[in-house]
Amino acid sequence: MKYTNCSLYNAIKLSGTLVPLRRLCLLLVFFCTITVLQSQTPDTSATQEEDYSQYETVTFTDVSARRYCSPKVFDLSPQRFISLAWDVQAPYSSLFSLPGAYSPDLKQGNDGESATAAYTGGFRFGANIPVVSRNNILWQVGANVWDTRYNFKDLTVQEGAAGLTRILDERGLRTMGLNTTVFKPLGETTFLLFQGSADLNGDYTLSDFQSLRYLRYSGAAVWGRRPHDRKQWGVGISRTYRVGEMNYIPVFLFNYTAPSRRWGTEILFPARAHVRRTFNPRNLLLVGYELEGQSYRIAQLSTADQSWEIRRGELRARADYQRKLSGFVWLSAQVGWRYDWSYNVDALGNDGREFFRGFTGKQSYTMLNQMGSALYFNIGVHLVSP
Amino acid sequence: MKNLILFAFFAFFSTISALSAQDAGDKLIGLWEPSNGKVRIKIEKIANKYYGKIVWLREPNDPQTGQPKLDKNNPDQSMRSVPLKGYRMLKDFVYADGEWNNGTIYDPESGSTYSGVIKAKDDNTLDLRGYVGVKALGRTDVWKRIQVK
């Protein structure tokens, strides 16, 4: 069929033949419809069967690809993104000395204040958020806020006593800190682990805050190996306040899960060590100990020249039961015995500059204090990591 | 007539656009290995969604029983006899706006299911992020494409 007298708008020449534009448009619409309908047909690639044995020998398409070790081993207790817990101790006795200059070799100073701590407890909040979470590096930052309140009874105070019992009773102690952790796998079996934290500890309140010059810094660096999915170990060095005052100590990491998957260990010695019993992926029990400690500035006792700090260190022997409540929400319930490692007081310079006493130093304490041992309980709810 | 021309062009360009989007989504299809090398996953398409199933395990048998590993940590006890080989651990990913979203990732080790999002860094590399509630609370694993020798 020939078309004559067609304008450019009404016809397009195709292969030497003038085709009406209307027909062309309809053809285009028809083509598009068929194409779309075909592409909407459910893909049956899933029914194309394969020989599973072929997946034994494969190669990376990208030759630069590498494998990296995981930061975890099987069945470790879950890592916590957000935690909220309540910690409380049973009553115990307290004995604070008169202020003086006491050699570290002495067991006890001159008695200044004695009382019964009828209540010691408070909430503990922690958050650890991954900033970079990839298979070749894991970087987390976190924050923690711990509050401890005291209620003392049967107080006996000698003349010249510092009044620490009253201050603790009225103001309590708190810790606010920021921390960071970097896990860097070097390959399939080797890794580096770095941790650092800065904590502000004292009897301050939000309205009566503490200067940041009294921040206390801790950190650790570990080199380790992860030979298989059930074992991970490492050695390193740390700067720590876990026994109340600054110390530099070696650390030893050992996370292990038995082939039965029923028990294992979670050890970061000397900070903590636990044996783990795994009942199933939703219930586990840790039994062991943890060292807790910080250096707390007591503003009420500090002067223009001196900053008084309680070197508070505790050893907590405990059983810690953890259970999945729902989804990624877990419950933990601890019961244990809190041993007093140190509650002595140092008088630092007003700038709060630290000094190193370690295990062998002879620098005097300003107060030599004892806190009796006590049963303690801790219950918490946590949002855990995948 | 003008309306017909406009409609025809609209239909044509929409088709090209839709087909391109589908092609882009299909680059997820294939064989992949997570960073730990413990499993190999084949990702396939079923009815416009993408699913990944385990086709190989580095340790295929349960050391305690000597039998092929089963989904013994599934919170649903009735589903604990499902074998891990062939298990669909990635489910219901839909391609949109340059990523595969709205899917879930199942971890047979823990019996936990996470929300997931997948992005392609390049043709041979995926960033697969499993998260809890919000994407910030999660972990990204890099998966590499592998091919049968």
Add this chain to the structure above:
Amino acid sequence: MKVLLFFWGFLLCFFFACTESQTITFKTAPIALVASGPLFEGTNTAQGEFSPNIADYLKQQGLAPSSLQNATLQKVTLTLPDSLQSDLVSEITLQLAADQVDMQKVAVLNPVPAGQTQLTLSVAQEQKKIADLLQQNKILLVADVNIKKDMDADWQATAVLEFLLTVKK
């Protein structure tokens, strides 16, 4: 206070009286499942699909389509063409999927008894959104079938699914 308690109690009774529910059974027609050969030893995928047409079914029962409150899968029966088919299979896992609903595992049979032409799968205790699935235009059945040895022919079965529907009276 007592008046308030009485009021709320009355309201609750009224609410439950008005939303009394009943359960009915919905059984699908046989659904063809096919895994196209050649098939290799290991897991192979058989697919089938069906349109539940739940609205029509409810209308036939004298119920409004919107009366469906909940649904659970009660029974999955697979019929094989001959006993040889079950001899070849060690495990079967069945999933349901639809465009607007996430895929979920609904039944498993491990191990598969040999020499059978009729297999009843164990249904999942935890089921989600089955009512949502039934309200879709089309449901895809995805069966992961573990074949014991290579075979050239297709693997076929027909599946019948039985659901328990909770509907508003």
